Amino acid sequence: MxxxxxxxxxxxxxxxxxxxxxxxxxxxxxxxxxxxxxxxxxxxxxxxxxxxxxxxxxxxxxxxxxxxxxxxxxxxxSDSLVETIRGQRALALVIGLLFGVTxxxxxxxxxxxxxxxxxxxxxxxxxxxxxxxxxxxxxxxxxxTSALLITAAVGAMVLAHRERLVPKPSQTDLAKKRMRDYAEHGRHPGPLPNPGVYARHNAVDTPALLPDGTPAESSVSRVLSARGTVKTAPEVADDVVALVERDNHSTAGARPTRAASPASSDDTDGEEVR
Amino acid sequence: MSATTMVRAADDLSAFGGDSVWVVLLKALLIFVVLVLLTLFNIWWERRVVARMQHRIGPNMHGPFGLLQSLADGVKLALKEDITPKAADKVVFVLAPVIAVIPAFVAWAVIPLGPEVRIPFTDTVTPLQLTDMPVAVLFVLAVASVGIYGIVLGGWSSGSTYSLLGGLRSSAQMISYEVAMGLALVAVFLYAGSMSTSEIVEAQKDVWYGFILVPSFVIYVIAMVGETNRAPFDLPEAEGELVGGFHTEYSSLKFALFFLAEYVNMGTVAALATTLFLGGWHAPWPISIWDGANEGYWPVLWFFGKVLCFIFFFIWLRGTLPRLRYDQFMAFGWKVLIPSSLAWIVAVATVRAATLDGGIDRRYMLYAIAAVAVLMIGLFLIGGGEKEEEPAEAEPEPFDAFAGGYPVPPMPGQAPASHPTSTMSTTSPGSSPESRQES
Missing domain, CATH: 1.20.120.1200 (NADH-ubiquinone/plastoquinone oxidoreductase chain 6, subunit NuoJ)
Structure with missing residues (x-):
């Protein structure tokens, strides 16, 4: 009790x-x-x-x-409140009442x-x-009861099952497709560039920079760009600006080597900031 | 008829439930202490064994043989900064490690560590097991399934993609491998006629079920590795793909709790395997000739010896096997383990039912099974011969030097064509770099 x-x-x-x-x-x-x-x-x-x-x-x-x-x-x-099966609510009410009576x-x-x-x-x-x-x-x-359960399980599988209409592409087919894409559309056949190459950060949401300093769109996951959470190179380099300014103020005149080092390590990035 | 009544008899659990409160508290405390010490030992042991397998030495400086290394690491871990991510769901984030660790300890309540013993300095006689119930093995399964919630919720509440993927993997893994695990236990229940752990150990006095129910044993061992998220089945925390999986965002004591839960769970499944398949606390064969081997406190030694053998097996697996790919792992669980254990249960149940109630003599039945098996293997070998000839007739494709518009070397067995094919004129490879820059 x-x-x-x-x-x-x-x-x-x-x-x-x-x-x-x-x-x-x-x-x-x-x-x-x-x-x-x-x-x-x-x-x-x-x-x-x-x-x-x-x-x-x-x-x-x-x-x-x-x-x-x-x-x-x-x-x-969130759930949609649209009734997809007609009379579902009435039926649910009746069955619920029956259950309560039982x-x-x-x-x-x-x-x-x-x-x-x-x-x-x-x-x-x-x-x-x-x-x-x-x-x-x-x-x-x-x-x-067990027959009912098995029927339900098999039914779910039948509903979810889809016949494969075309054969599954093998590794050879995929390689051929990549080469065809390169020939016809000029799509790069190799792996995509990594995010963050030449940028200040190597996080997944920071695009790699091409040699001319422009961000490489394909280096960031499509999901991230769809969500709009991709960072730009100048945005992540704001701490460099702060660092440079602070050093300029504190040691006016003689430009210290420390201020130059973070900026020079990612040269294209630093260029854009200034 | 005596066989039927034996099978249907109620479990005799009169030895349990009569303990006074201080005995229960003492046992619970001892289980807790033993499990924490076992975890510290296992961490040290794992590091030493893996080190030996990799021709290193491993921790050997602090304490005898480096045994105190895990204690020092544990204290360091607990004193680290406790970080809660901004995106985390605070309540669930704190709750998850607790949910993971409590069931790991609770499961040990029904594991028999030894027979009835007298507590030193008193007259109290009590079994070396906190409690038992008619469904003790199912209780362990139930508690283990609650423990997985800790992992799944920890993965979800972290607010991180890696953690969420780890939690998802864990829930799928648990559902699929617990089915195989439960099915592997059914054969033991059929033979022991009980689901209480002490009764199952008692039923293995003469022969261990690991020897007569080999397929069940193998399936259980595989499923228990999957259930505890250990290598090669450690997909929920695959560090190569998911950083740390469900515990990516955890630090300090919360991470330590997950760590503790994993190691205690290893001990739990090993103890269950020992109980169900390796005779529990019964002494192994050469020692069992000595009459006193199964009396007093000696059985505790045999029990933990067997558990540590399983732990060594876990470590050995981790040191040897690479992690499975996720789809292969799932296919293995659903398409190999579950069907084979179902077939095995049907076979065991058929043999049991046929030999019960003075039915067919078991020897004749085994002869019949052997004959059918030989017939099947014969048919398999004869039938297998025809298939091998089919794929040999695939004719080699004609060589296309510009397959897909790009120059390629001939494959083995292909003769290089004397002149370029027409593909070259339709797509010129030279134009590609420009179009690439546009994209």
Whole structure:
């Protein structure tokens, strides 16, 4: 009973939190809290197998899959509220009501006395008792459920599957394609230039500089340029300006060698700054 | 009928649950201390073994044989500056290392380190295991799957692309390799008739399951390397591609927690492998002839000896194998490990069911299986002969000196043409550099 009074407020708070929090990952995390607490409640109620399965299947596999998808689609993606399947909401309402009625009937059986209790159920051991029920009285329901699950899995695979219409390009084909691109469009056949070559920084968002001092667009990832987070050479060289000015002020007249060294190490860059 | 009743009997866990509070606290404290010490030792051991494999010496200055080196490194790591990136999700960022490290310790609660012993200076007799339950092995799996959350959330909350990719890889890796791992354990459950660790160890009194369930053992060992993110399966933290993967942005004590979790997890999967396949705390063969080998505190020595053998195997793998490519790694998990373990479970279950209840004698069954295997291998060898002749007839392509508009040398077996082909006139290579500058 102590476990219940400790876990119940946590579960309720976490469940309410799912509705309130903004980020999908936070919601998933709170859902995990609810599920693990639920599993511990199962354990307290003498159902250790259900406890393990709840954590392995729901927390470990299904919720992890949620997280995986949330991370893949983008962390801040928001749901569209357009109903794609007609009558979905009405159906969901009906099925939810049916489920609620089932739960109420199930719990109401406690007062009728139709429930044997866990002590009777666990007489042969929890796992053994569960196995015996699953593979004798409820074997048809068990098999039907597993068939349903397999059908769903195969269906998902069929929907996601795409026949390959053209053969997969081999390494030879790709090399030939590169040479053809060079001949026809003049595209450089070798690897792309690295970011940051001849620039002040060698970070991935700093373009390399061509010999004439102009930035090489192809040296920065397309994703970064689409986001507009590419730095320009003068922008990253502002500390050079500050350095040069400070040195000019402090030691007026005699130009020290230290001020010249950072600027001369990236000559084209320094030129642009001044 | 006696066999059926044996299989369906409830687990006898009467030895557990009767400890007084101070015994439980003592055991929990000892597990914690042992695991931290084991981690310090393992780090030192890994560095020494890898050094020996690379013809170096490794840490040997601080303490005897350099044993205190990891302690010094640990203190240094904890005292470093703790950096939280600006883009990080603060709460989850702090929570993630904690989520990673706690399950690693919790899993050891159900690992049997030895039989029932008397605590020195008292009359209390207690098993060398914090607790046990009918689903202890599943409990270890469940706890391990919670531990992966630490890695995934750490990767997500760092606000860095590398970390996110590491976290993504980790979640995919965990889902695929935990399936193979769970399937590898099923055969052990079938043979032991129980999922409680102490019962499984008890069932291996005569013969270890590592010998009779070889495929399960091999699959488990492979899956456990994948589950702990160790080389060659350390894709979530592949330093060549992802800097540090999920822990790129972590520093100081938070990084130390991830580090601790990884090493404790190595110990956990090794301990589980020992428990399920190498007889747990039972003494290995030549020693087991001595009657006292499985009594008192000796079994602790055998147990940790076996665990350290697995740790050595981990280190050996790291020192030897290059990291797998990600798609190959996934294909290996889903297309090789899972189907083969499914087939193996069906085979084990069939043999078990057929020999139970006084069915077919196991010897005849093994003869039949051997005959079918020989037949299959024979068919495979006969059938395999025809395929090899097919690809030989590919005729060599005619040599094109300007394939794709660029001069190329002839391939082996191609005769160079006496005159250039018409490709040259359509595309002139000389024009290319100009067009390149335009782009």
């Amino acid at each position: 102590t476990a219940f009074w400790i876990l119940a407020p946590i579960m309720v708070l976490a469940a309410l939190g799912i509705l309130v929090v903004r980020k999908a990952v936070h919601a998933a995390l709170l859902l995990a809290v609810v599920m693990v607490s639920l599993a511990i409640l199962y354990l307290v109620q003498d159902a250790p197998f259900l406890f393990a399965v709840q954590i392995i299947v729901y927390t470990g596999a299904i919720l992890m899959l949620f997280l995986f998808v949330v991370m893949l689609v983008g962390v801040d993606a 739960v109420v009937i199930g719990i109401a059986q406690v007062s009728v006395g139709a429930i044997a209790g866990m002590d009777t159920a666990n007489a042969d051991g929890n796992v053994q008792g569960l196995a015996e029920l699953l593979f004798t009285s409820y074997v048809f329901a068990f098999e039907a």
